[in-house]
Amino acid sequence: MTRQSSGDRIELVYGSLDMLILRTLRWGPTHGHAIAKSIERMSEEALKVEHGSLYPALQRLQQEGWITAEWGVSKNKQRAKYYRLTAAGRRQLVAETSRWERFVRAITGVLRPAESEEGQ
Amino acid sequence: MSWRRQLAKLGALFRRPKPVDDLKEEIRAHLAMEEQENLESGMPPDEAHYAALRRFGNVTMAQERSREMWAWDSVETLWQDLRYGLRMLARNPGFTATAVLTLALGIGANTAIFSVVNAVLVRPLPYKDADRLVMLWSTQPREGWRGQPSPLDFVAWRRESRSFESMAAIRPCSVNLTGRGEPIELFGGRISGGFFETLGIAPQLGRTFAAAEYRSGAERVAMLGNGLWQERFGSDPGVIGQSIRLNEEIFTVVGVMPDARQFPIEGLKIWVPLELNESQPDDRHFLYVVGRLKDNKVVAEAQADVATIGARLEKEFPQSHAGHGVAVVPLRESFTGTLRPALAVLSGAVGMVLLIACGNVASLLLARASARRRELALRLALGATRWRLTRIMLVESVLLALAGGVLGVALAGWGVRLLLASVPTDLPLPSYLRTVAVDNRVLGFTLMLSLMTGLFSGIVPALRASNMDPNAALKEGGGNTTAGLQQSRLRAVLIVAELGLTLILLSAAGLLMQNAVRLQRTDPGLRPEHVLVMDVALPAAKYRGPQQRAAFYRETLERIRGLPGVRHVGVVNDLPLRGWTSFDFTIEGRPAPAAGEVPAALERVVSPDYFRAMGIPVQRGRVFTEGEGPATIPVVMVNEALVQRYFPGEDPAGHRIRPGRPDEPGAPWYTIVGVVGNVRHLGMDARPRPEIYNLHAQDPWPAMTLVVRTESDPLAIVAAVKQRIWTVDPDQPISGVARMTQVLSDSLWPSRILTYIQGILAAIALIMATVGLYGVVSQSVTLRRHEFGVRLAVGAAPSHILRLVLGQSLRLILIGLGIGLLGAVALTRSLTALLHDIGPTDPWTLAIVSLLLAIVGMTACWLPARRAAMVDPMVALRYE
Numbered sequence A: 001m002t003r004q005s006s007g008d009r010i011e012l013v014y015g016s017l018d019m020l021i022l023r024t025l026r027w028g029p030t031h032g033h034a035i036a037k038s039i040e041r042m043s044e045e046a047l048k049v050e051h052g053s054l055y056p057a058l059q060r061l062q063q064e065g066w067i068t069a070e071w072g073v074s075k076n077k078q079r080a081k082y083y084r085l086t087a088a089g090r091r092q093l094v095a096e097t098s099r100w101e102r103f104v105r106a107i108t109g110v111l112r113p114a115e116s117e118e119g120q
Numbered sequence B: 001m002s003w004r005r006q007l008a009k010l011g012a013l014f015r016r017p018k019p020v021d022d023l024k025e026e027i028r029a030h031l032a033m034e035e036q037e038n039l040e041s042g043m044p045p046d047e048a049h050y051a052a053l054r055r056f057g058n059v060t061m062a063q064e065r066s067r068e069m070w071a072w073d074s075v076e077t078l079w080q081d082l083r084y085g086l087r088m089l090a091r092n093p094g095f096t097a098t099a100v101l102t103l104a105l106g107i108g109a110n111t112a113i114f115s116v117v118n119a120v121l122v123r124p125l126p127y128k129d130a131d132r133l134v135m136l137w138s139t140q141p142r143e144g145w146r147g148q149p150s151p152l153d154f155v156a157w158r159r160e161s162r163s164f165e166s167m168a169a170i171r172p173c174s175v176n177l178t179g180r181g182e183p184i185e186l187f188g189g190r191i192s193g194g195f196f197e198t199l200g201i202a203p204q205l206g207r208t209f210a211a212a213e214y215r216s217g218a219e220r221v222a223m224l225g226n227g228l229w230q231e232r233f234g235s236d237p238g239v240i241g242q243s244i245r246l247n248e249e250i251f252t253v254v255g256v257m258p259d260a261r262q263f264p265i266e267g268l269k270i271w272v273p274l275e276l277n278e279s280q281p282d283d284r285h286f287l288y289v290v291g292r293l294k295d296n297k298v299v300a301e302a303q304a305d306v307a308t309i310g311a312r313l314e315k316e317f318p319q320s321h322a323g324h325g326v327a328v329v330p331l332r333e334s335f336t337g338t339l340r341p342a343l344a345v346l347s348g349a350v351g352m353v354l355l356i357a358c359g360n361v362a363s364l365l366l367a368r369a370s371a372r373r374r375e376l377a378l379r380l381a382l383g384a385t386r387w388r389l390t391r392i393m394l395v396e397s398v399l400l401a402l403a404g405g406v407l408g409v410a411l412a413g414w415g416v417r418l419l420l421a422s423v424p425t426d427l428p429l430p431s432y433l434r435t436v437a438v439d440n441r442v443l444g445f446t447l448m449l450s451l452m453t454g455l456f457s458g459i460v461p462a463l464r465a466s467n468m469d470p471n472a473a474l475k476e477g478g479g480n481t482t483a484g485l486q487q488s489r490l491r492a493v494l495i496v497a498e499l500g501l502t503l504i505l506l507s508a509a510g511l512l513m514q515n516a517v518r519l520q521r522t523d524p525g526l527r528p529e530h531v532l533v534m535d536v537a538l539p540a541a542k543y544r545g546p547q548q549r550a551a552f553y554r555e556t557l558e559r560i561r562g563l564p565g566v567r568h569v570g571v572v573n574d575l576p577l578r579g580w581t582s583f584d585f586t587i588e589g590r591p592a593p594a595a596g597e598v599p600a601a602l603e604r605v606v607s608p609d610y611f612r613a614m615g616i617p618v619q620r621g622r623v624f625t626e627g628e629g630p631a632t633i634p635v636v637m638v639n640e641a642l643v644q645r646y647f648p649g650e651d652p653a654g655h656r657i658r659p660g661r662p663d664e665p666g667a668p669w670y671t672i673v674g675v676v677g678n679v680r681h682l683g684m685d686a687r688p689r690p691e692i693y694n695l696h697a698q699d700p701w702p703a704m705t706l707v708v709r710t711e712s713d714p715l716a717i718v719a720a721v722k723q724r725i726w727t728v729d730p731d732q733p734i735s736g737v738a739r740m741t742q743v744l745s746d747s748l749w750p751s752r753i754l755t756y757i758q759g760i761l762a763a764i765a766l767i768m769a770t771v772g773l774y775g776v777v778s779q780s781v782t783l784r785r786h787e788f789g790v791r792l793a794v795g796a797a798p799s800h801i802l803r804l805v806l807g808q809s810l811r812l813i814l815i816g817l818g819i820g821l822l823g824a825v826a827l828t829r830s831l832t833a834l835l836h837d838i839g840p841t842d843p844w845t846l847a848i849v850s851l852l853l854a855i856v857g858m859t860a861c862w863l864p865a866r867r868a869a870m871v872d873p874m875v876a877l878r879y880e
Helices: A014-024 A034-041 A049-066 A087-111 A113-119 B003-014 B023-040 B047-055 B059-070 B072-090 B093-124 B150-159 B193-198 B226-233 B299-316 B331-337 B339-371 B372-379 B386-422 B441-466 B470-475 B482-521 B546-561 B608-615 B640-646 B714-728 B740-747 B749-783 B785-794 B796-833 B843-869 B873-878
Strands: A067-073 A081-085 B132-141 B145-147 B162-179 B184-191 B221-225 B243-246 B249-257 B269-275 B288-293 B325-330 B530-538 B567-572 B580-587 B600-606 B620-622 B634-640 B656-659 B670-676 B693-694 B704-712 B736-739
Touching: A014 A034, A014 A049, A014 A067, A014 A081, A014 A087, A014 B670, A034 A049, A034 A081, A034 B023, A049 A067, A049 A081, A049 A087, A049 B023, A049 B047, A049 B059, A081 B003, A081 B023, A081 B339, A087 B150, A087 B331, A113 B580, B023 B047, B023 B059, B047 B059, B059 B072, B072 B093, B072 B132, B093 B331, B093 B339, B093 B386, B093 B441, B093 B749, B132 B299, B132 B331, B150 B162, B150 B288, B150 B299, B162 B193, B162 B269, B193 B288, B221 B226, B226 B249, B249 B843, B269 B530, B288 B299, B299 B325, B325 B331, B339 B372, B339 B386, B339 B441, B339 B482, B339 B749, B339 B796, B372 B386, B372 B441, B386 B441, B441 B482, B482 B749, B482 B843, B530 B740, B546 B567, B546 B704, B546 B714, B567 B608, B608 B704, B634 B640, B640 B670, B640 B693, B656 B785, B714 B736, B736 B740, B740 B785, B749 B796, B785 B843, B785 B873, B796 B843
Parallel strands: B184 B269, B221 B249, B600 B693, B634 B670
Antiparallel strands: A067 A081, B132 B145, B132 B288, B132 B325, B162 B184, B162 B243, B162 B288, B221 B269, B243 B249, B530 B704, B530 B736, B567 B600, B567 B704, B580 B600, B580 B656, B620 B670, B634 B693, B656 B670
16 A cells, blocks of 8 residues: 555555554554554554555545544544444454455465475 | 445535545644654654654645545546636637637538438438338339339239338329419329328328229319418318319319428428229329338338239230339438438548547647646646546546537538528428438537547547656656657657548549539530520410410410510420430331330420520431421421430431330321430430420420520519510419529539538648648757757758758658558549549549648648748757
């Protein structure tokens, strides 16, 4: 989703940002900035999200009905929009996650065939 | 995209505040939080702010993208683009006017021709289930003749065929209506039973004829046309049952028919029953036959059906039917047979004109896109998507095309009015073919055409603009660039294609023009100048006897001859180019001819002075004399074509002929006394056929046309001539007053109007291509100013630069000519049906139009070439 990859940051695979957002929201409603920070923390700063690219994704997820949004006030009295996972979003997260895991397994299998053979 | 998202977008269109409205605030909050965090981690305030912005990335792009998420197919931004497009077009009035005018010419030409195509080929014929209607024709395949069937054919077809729900016939006729105001000659038809029922037309008042009324001896009945009913009967519904006087006989009016939807031609005003002697039908060919196919039958089945009957007739009546065939033709084709090839040619031609217009506008857009490169590059850099850029450009070209469409419809309306005004009033066309108009279907066509034109002319410039590299575009300076050169190569390709199309159009126009000139120059065989003609048809019932009819015309001619300003006066039954009748004849002393090879000739009945009045030269022998009549021996005159065909190398004078076939004795023998020149009776493009002239005094036809050769303007003495006729019979109707030159010119109208239209289209194409060529060469000269400056600075002569530019222009023109010539040779074949005496690839025509295009093209290149040669090296070098 991000345009540039620089240094040691890994460019996000298209579509994986959606999954990361949904995953972040699993622990409760939060605002855009916190989502961005959370994704970076989860990946131990390896995945750097260009914060701007988060917002189109949030709009898209809202349209799909996977998240809802409402205005609230943050810890430091800042008005911010809070996003909440819906039931549909929860189901989507499960589906996305398993798809993602299949994808990762497949890539791992391609990249390290010998090891996976040994594993069997 | 899922349906859920589409739905959400749809909702967003109507909901307020829109989800995107608070996006700005949300982003601001985000940035504030990030800044706060940065401050807390110990950054100085300035850096904390910029670090937050850097981290966020492109704010505008994030907003744009988020907004696009909510815009349904970007309806909102489309509106923005529309307004932007309008502003851009308004800001460049010169460019806009040129492009709109170019497109208006292209679209207008297409709209005009399509409105004719629509009226002739698309719009349903005004009969009930008109696609089931067919016409049945007699044919002589060997002679390439197709014409009217005889009652003999009609009776057999109707009785024996299995493919028709119904079949009916009409014999056009003229009758004189008297006793209702001024006496008037009306055109009408004798109709068979079921005539209006077959066409699906109901009377607007009263009824059609009953079966008993078709029998001979029945009470005489008539139906009136709506126009006649209004004009002469004051739209009185009580007319039903009233008596009227037709040809001096009493008829009872039984019904009134609507004027529209007449058959086979418009303008019929009265109908009476056609008596068919079913047991012994006439074998002369004077009917028009229409049939309604059964629902489960197609034309081919009906054709096979009647062909079987035709074959039986051929065996049974070899003398009259040898070599005859039958053709079943859908009604529309019967009407439009001659218009079809012309319309096909014109449709192709207007299509090409539109392509040229598109090429020019695409070329203009390309030039402008290169002038706008920096603006577009900036938009890309600021986060506009490439699709959005493509769309901005397309929206502009579509706006141009729609404006062109509006103006084009106005042009087309004007053109169609001009076209209709040029149709001679007595051309036998059904009136629904005359009602060519810009209707809803035409408007729909034009709208689609405009949209397509906009996309077509805009797509290449739009894609090129959106595919550019914004870095390069922003870095480079003004004009002289690789991109500029690429874009002028593309324009060169466009102009070559335009030149090619123009040459094709010019060739077609050249061929048609030559054809028209040849037709115009064709010797009609008579001298039409200073000749007045008018129809004087005697009411059959009033002038029952041949002597009375002969006496009327003798007396009338005598009185007119005495008028001042009259040189010669005569009468003829059918004016040249207006009508004809044909008959079989037998030559005395010759062996009986084989079936199908019976001598035949056109027949014309004239008074002795007719030849001098019409200016037809006498070649041999003598002319009829005033003294000849019923008491003297029967005489005829013949034309040269008859002598060549039946008396080759002989002097026909003194030979005798008899009307009718060898097995039909009874008619007297006529002695040939003289030979006159051929007259193009059937049309200026038709070869003269053998012809026999009878003397009116010996064969007094009732309906003659007066031919008066005058000393000055023929129309000046119309009143005097009419007065003289009315001194003989004050009730005599007179119609069809015209100059003979007009009769000739009307007969050439189809070829003339086709030539005009094609000529106008070719001229438009030539102008557009020339303007386009000028634009391309101008721009290339501007791009190469620097180069020319250098060349001149290092010692090149201005004439060298001139030759350089002209040489390159000539190369474009020559490539265009080459492609055009190939196209012309391939496509002008479609003109074959419209040309006479000239081949569709006439080398002289092709050579002349090629030369014309080359000269006009080079002239257009001369100005920019001269400008190139006049470049001041110092200025040009400082230019960058």
